[in-house]
Amino acid sequence: MSAVLPSSTGTTDSAWRELHEAATVPYKKGGSFAWHFARGKLGRDPVFRGLLERGLIGAEHRRVVDIGCGQGLFASLLASMSQMQARGRWPASWKPTPAAAEYTGIELMPKDVARAEASIGHLQPAPKLVCADMCSAALPDCDLVVILDVLHYVNIEAQDGVLQRVRDALQRGGNPNARLLLRVGDASSKRGFAISQWVDRTVTRIRGHKVSPTWGRPLADWIAGLQRLGFSVQSMPMSEGTPFANVLLVADLEPSA
Numbered sequence: 001m002s003a004v005l006p007s008s009t010g011t012t013d014s015a016w017r018e019l020h021e022a023a024t025v026p027y028k029k030g031g032s033f034a035w036h037f038a039r040g041k042l043g044r045d046p047v048f049r050g051l052l053e054r055g056l057i058g059a060e061h062r063r064v065v066d067i068g069c070g071q072g073l074f075a076s077l078l079a080s081m082s083q084m085q086a087r088g089r090w091p092a093s094w095k096p097t098p099a100a101a102e103y104t105g106i107e108l109m110p111k112d113v114a115r116a117e118a119s120i121g122h123l124q125p126a127p128k129l130v131c132a133d134m135c136s137a138a139l140p141d142c143d144l145v146v147i148l149d150v151l152h153y154v155n156i157e158a159q160d161g162v163l164q165r166v167r168d169a170l171q172r173g174g175n176p177n178a179r180l181l182l183r184v185g186d187a188s189s190k191r192g193f194a195i196s197q198w199v200d201r202t203v204t205r206i207r208g209h210k211v212s213p214t215w216g217r218p219l220a221d222w223i224a225g226l227q228r229l230g231f232s233v234q235s236m237p238m239s240e241g242t243p244f245a246n247v248l249l250v251a252d253l254e255p256s257a
Helices: 009-030 032-044 046-053 073-086 110-120 156-173 190-206 219-228
Strands: 063-067 102-107 128-131 144-148 179-185 231-237 246-253
Touching (some): 009 032, 009 046, 009 073, 009 110, 032 073, 032 110, 046 246, 063 073, 063 156, 073 110, 102 110, 110 128, 144 156, 156 179, 156 246, 219 231, 219 246
Parallel strands (some): 063 102, 063 144, 102 128, 144 179
16 A cells, blocks of 8 residues: 655645646646646646645535536546545645545536536546526535635625525535635735736636626625624635735634524
């Protein structure tokens, strides 16, 4: 049986490169754009490696809902993480992640869903990819919900509605370690927030989608809203190496919620 890789900066760098390659290779099936977008997104966005190095995805988070999933990169990452662990290629400093995650991705844009189906439809367990509006899509019972940079596309009332439905889906799942990972822009950091919005609009156009209005909130308002729904919240800066004002909110469902 192969051993778990020892924990060192060099080793985790090597493991991340291996994981990046494994998670992005499937996108060659989806065409040149899908592959280059996956490689760029996974390689440049600090959130994905940050989730691993901070141990924010546990083996107990088997039922995963990814809201605003795009072309399903997080599903491919989960599958690649599982395969690396099975081969004993997992750094000792990284917390184990689900062995066979049940993944549901919800995405409004049909082009992105089509790229996801072409690229990762073969994964096992098969990811469920739903083309639907996050404000009305049915959310299955789950252990972990991931929402990265999409809630600002709907107004404040709709944001609150999505978060309440997320809370309800996590409650129904019955996992005492139920968690929401929510990345948002901190509107109180005016320069960083403005830059992130400009880049977001640019990427939206590149992906072939219409640019929509956005609604931001100060970080304190995001945290207060989640606390009212019964979450305990930790905030973590998640813009390392970028000029943005992005913050990852780790929201754990309180037992009494």
